[in-house]
Amino acid sequence: MxxxxxxxxxxxxxxxxxxxxxxPDGVGEEGNPVCGDMxxxxxxxxxxxxxxxxxxxxxxxxxxAVSSMVSEMAKGKTLKEAMKITPRSVxxxxxxxxxxxxxxxxxxxxxxxxxxxxxLSKKTxxxx
Amino acid sequence: MRKVYLDYAATTxxxxxxxxxxxxxxAETFGNPSSLHDWGDGAREALEVARGQVAQLIGGxxxxxxFTGSGTExxxxxxxxxxxxxxxxxxxxxxxxxxxxxxxxxAKTLEKWGFELSLVPVDKYGLVAPEDVRKSLRKxxxxxxxxxxNGEVGTIEPIREIARITKENNVVLHxxxxxxxxxxxxxxxxxxxxxxxxxxxxxxxxxxxxxxWMRKGVRIIPFLDGGVQEEGRRAGTENVPxxxxxxxxxxxxxxxxxxxxxxxxxxxxxLLKELPAKIEHVVVTGHPQNRLPGHASFCVxxxxxxxxxxxxxxxxxxxxxxxxxxxRALKASHVLIAMGxxxxxxxxxxxxxxxxxxxxxxxxxxxxxxxxxxxxLRQMSxxxxxxxxxxxxxx
Numbered sequence: 001m002x003x004x005x006x007x008x009x010x011x012x013x014x015x016x017x018x019x020x021x022x023x024p025d026g027v028g029e030e031g032n033p034v035c036g037d038m039x040x041x042x043x044x045x046x047x048x049x050x051x052x053x054x055x056x057x058x059x060x061x062x063x064x065a066v067s068s069m070v071s072e073m074a075k076g077k078t079l080k081e082a083m084k085i086t087p088r089s090v091x092x093x094x095x096x097x098x099x100x101x102x103x104x105x106x107x108x109x110x111x112x113x114x115x116x117x118x119x120l121s122k123k124t125x126x127x128x
Numbered sequence: 129m130r131k132v133y134l135d136y137a138a139t140t141x142x143x144x145x146x147x148x149x150x151x152x153x154x155a156e157t158f159g160n161p162s163s164l165h166d167w168g169d170g171a172r173e174a175l176e177v178a179r180g181q182v183a184q185l186i187g188g189x190x191x192x193x194x195f196t197g198s199g200t201e202x203x204x205x206x207x208x209x210x211x212x213x214x215x216x217x218x219x220x221x222x223x224x225x226x227x228x229x230x231x232x233x234x235a236k237t238l239e240k241w242g243f244e245l246s247l248v249p250v251d252k253y254g255l256v257a258p259e260d261v262r263k264s265l266r267k268x269x270x271x272x273x274x275x276x277x278n279g280e281v282g283t284i285e286p287i288r289e290i291a292r293i294t295k296e297n298n299v300v301l302h303x304x305x306x307x308x309x310x311x312x313x314x315x316x317x318x319x320x321x322x323x324x325x326x327x328x329x330x331x332x333x334x335x336x337x338x339x340x341w342m343r344k345g346v347r348i349i350p351f352l353d354g355g356v357q358e359e360g361r362r363a364g365t366e367n368v369p370x371x372x373x374x375x376x377x378x379x380x381x382x383x384x385x386x387x388x389x390x391x392x393x394x395x396x397x398x399l400l401k402e403l404p405a406k407i408e409h410v411v412v413t414g415h416p417q418n419r420l421p422g423h424a425s426f427c428v429x430x431x432x433x434x435x436x437x438x439x440x441x442x443x444x445x446x447x448x449x450x451x452x453x454x455x456r457a458l459k460a461s462h463v464l465i466a467m468g469x470x471x472x473x474x475x476x477x478x479x480x481x482x483x484x485x486x487x488x489x490x491x492x493x494x495x496x497x498x499x500x501x502x503x504x505l506r507q508m509s510x511x512x513x514x515x516x517x518x519x520x521x522x523x
Contacts, residue, residue: 002434002454012438018508033472033511036432036452036460040510056510058475060434060453064508105453 005095008065015064017071019054026122028114030107037063037105041070041115050074050082053112062097062105069094070108079116085109129444132490136422137279137307137481138448142373143332149376150334153369161366162357171368178375182339185378186305186324187315194340194358195371199306199327200230201351202340203273205362206302206323207234209348211243211271214300218268219243224256224275224285225466231273231304232462248274253415254283254467262293269297275304276314276324280450280463280479281414282423284308291320300346306330306338307420310381312389322346328370332484333377337370388484392422395482398491399424406495407502413464413477422482427464430512431505432475439501445494450477472511 004012021042031038037059044052053075057067069090074082087106091097097106133141153174159167161175176190183190196202211221223235225247239245246264250256256274265272272294277284287303294301302323308314309324310331316324323346327338342348354363381388396419404410409429428436433449440447448454450461452475464474480494506512 002438012435013442015508020513029510033475034460036475038510056508056513058430058509058511059432060451061438063432063453064435101453 002061002101003098004061004065005097007093007095008062008097011065011068011094012061015068017054017068017075018056020056021052021054024115026115026117026119028111028116028118030111030114031059031063031104033058035104036060037107039063039067039107039111041067041108041111043074043112043115043119045079045119048080049078050076055108055111060101060105062101063107065094066090066097066106066108067111070112074112079120083113083116085112130493131444132486132493133446134480134482134486134490134494135446135448136483137330137479139329139335140332140483141485142334143377143380145380146333146373146376150369150373153372157368161368162355171366174368174372175366178371178378181375181379181382182326183341185314185382186309186326186341187317188324188341189344192341192344194342194362195366195374196338196340196351196362197336197367199228199304199325199330199338202325202327202338203228203230203304203306204234205340205348205351206325206342207231207271207273208238209351209361210300210302210323210346211238212241212349213347214270215243218266218270220246220266220269222246222248222261222264222269222272224248224250224273226250226254226256226278226280226463227273227275228279228304228306231275235273244268250283250466252468253418254278254281254413254463255415255418256285256290258286258289258293261290262297265293265297265299269299271300271302273302273304275306276308276319277305277312277420278414278463279307279420279423280461281425281467282419283415284312284418284420287319287321294322295320310378311385311420311422313385316341316343323348328374328377331377331381334370334373337367337374339374389421391484392482395486395488395491396422396424398488399480399494402491402495403498407499411473413467413469420481423479424482425477425479427469427473428476428478428502429473430476430509430515431502433477435505436476436478436498436501439504440498443497443501445497448479448481450479451475 024042159171161172309326433451434453460474
């Protein structure tokens with residue numbers, strides 16, 4: 001098996017918040033199947049907070065654990081707080097990722113960020 | 129929990145008789161084969177017995193066998209050594225696009241050393257067309273290296289036909305037979321080749337030992353310089369216990385090959401047939417018939433290999449994958465890509481390789497545990513939800 005931390009294995013075996021949100025407030029996609037990992041994040045926003053976060057992920061054990069961890073870290077946070085989630089903080093929460101997986105599989109924070117940007121651009125777009 | 133090892137292509141366990149044959153050489157018979165006393169004689173005699181056993185397995189002469197440290201070493205030795213020995217004649221080498229990295233990367237090293245390299249393509253089954261080899265030959269071609277069978281997709285290559293072409297053109301032909309020697313009948317004379325690599329841990333011998341067979345008269349540059357071991361072509365004190373084990377494994381393989389093939393083919397054909405019937409959107413990779421007896425490989429659509437491997441392992445099943453995520457280099461299998469399989473599909477690669485210890489119940493178990501794993505990962509996959517939405521929208 002790849003050398004994954006217990007925390008990564010636990011999230012891989014029991015991923016949180018898998019799925020899609022119907023009529024989401026924002027959607028963000030990162031990665032592509034060519035490099036091996038692809039993640040889609042769906043968010044529901046209420047009073048500037050992430051009321052719900054769900055994801056779908058194509059990829060290795062690390063990619064699935066990263067998605068699950070990001071969803072858990074982001075849920076309930078304000079948008080501002082959630083945007084502070086970085087690949088580094090996700091890897092730290094997971095008690096580390098194998099070196100070669102850090103870049104390719106650690107796309108959750110970017111995908112979430114894209115979902116938030118999607119929400120924000122729709123919001124400002126709506127106001128205009 | 130049931131434990132099912134289906135990764136014999138990675139390595140096989142040691143045959144009990146092989147282990148038994150090796151034991152004295154890990155104990156009282158410890159001498160150096162180069163020593164000129166009784167201790168040395170015992171080790172040297174054992175070495176020569178093993179040389180005969182390996183030669184017999186492939187129909188070559190004992191004096192044509194050089195022991196090495198692995199299949200990878202044999203391939204490095206052959207590709208670099210055979211090319212370098214002929215560089216006055218020319219500096220062009222030909223290998224297939226699906227060679228093992230020990231051949232492919234050796235050929236790339238030759239490029240850095242001033243050689244030119246041509247890669248022969250394969251078709252969708254991973255087959256090399258002998259005519260493509262002919263077309264790649266030039267006046268300055270000194271070496272062709274094409275594998276006997278591919279360990280990732282199981283396809284067996286038409287080496288005999290390729291050998292006819294290289295012989296006509298007076299070019300040395302090496303074949304990497306790591307996946308076939310000891311597994312299916314291999315005869316160097318019938319194949320008509322000039323050099324062949326094999327490895328012990330592919331047929332119930334020990335790890336860390338291989339051999340290079342070279343037809344008498346073929347010239348090679350020594351791989352390791354030093355003493356006169358292996359006729360000065362591969363210096364260093366011989367790994368006597370491992371070589372003895374390789375010899376014994378070769379002897380057993382030669383005796384048991386027919387029974388082994390029959391057993392493996394049954395297991396393989398069942399999985400090749402029943403897995404795609406049980407799980408939707410699964411494709412068989414490699415040649416449907418012309419493939420290694422204990423080898424069933426697939427691509428499972430919409431999901432990735434490493435996550436399948438991990439979940440199979442949590443159910444006690446050991447297999448391999450050619451997905452990018454399972455490779456250290458994080459690149460999808462060059463074999464699958466050369467066969468024209470799209471990257472996304474190649475990510476879902478799964479390889480089952482069977483051995484003498486497997487029983488039909490092992491296939492039952494795989495067919496029981498794999499479908500829920502695939503289902504679970506597809507429920508998580510954005511590619512699968514896209515596919516479902518599109519097929520609903522379209523239909």
